[in-house]
Amino acid sequence: MANIIPLPEVDSALIEQLLDRAFEPERHKRTAYKVREGTDWLPGLSFAALDENDLLAGTIQCWPVALTDPSGRRHPLVMVGPVAVLPEHQGRGFGKALMVASLGALSPEAPLPQVMIGDPEYYGRFWGFTNEHSTGWDLPGPFEQRRLLVRCDNPAVLPKQGMLGPWRS
Secondary structure (H helix, E strand, O other), rough: OEEEEHHHOHHHHHHHHHHHHHHHHHHHOOOOHHOOOOOOOOOOOEEEEEOOOOEEEEEEEEEEEEEEEEOOOEEEEEEEEEEEEEEHHHOHHHHHHHHHHHHHHHOOOOOOOOEEOOEEEEEHHHHHEEOOOOOOOOOOOOHHHHEEEEEOHHHHHHOOOEEEOOOOO
């Protein structure tokens, strides 16, 4: 079983090395990076998974983002991801454990909607993410509409249209 620890306890160089191995060094060109550009990940919602030897096996980061509706109103959301697991540790439950830790850390008193780019079958089945409410949303780069997922206790609060981007106060 994974040992889950807060991500701030992990050296940032190790996090970057893991992300390069899990995805690729060119990952910074992906649209998800443009969505959260200029923001820092949320320490209280970001975690690391350690393997049985207490070595870094995976990470999850969450980011403050906003959906700007056509009238210019910004709606805060939490962007979940990347969920990254080293290739040699994939399929062992590290990603699931990281998702459970991150989503479990959300405040039940004021849960912000969560958004992610991911597999709707997987993230929908386990955590209720859906693309049903994000069909009118846009991103600052190429993306597959079916993979833009949202999870929200009350979907009625979600704008039907908007541009997703970084939250900046």
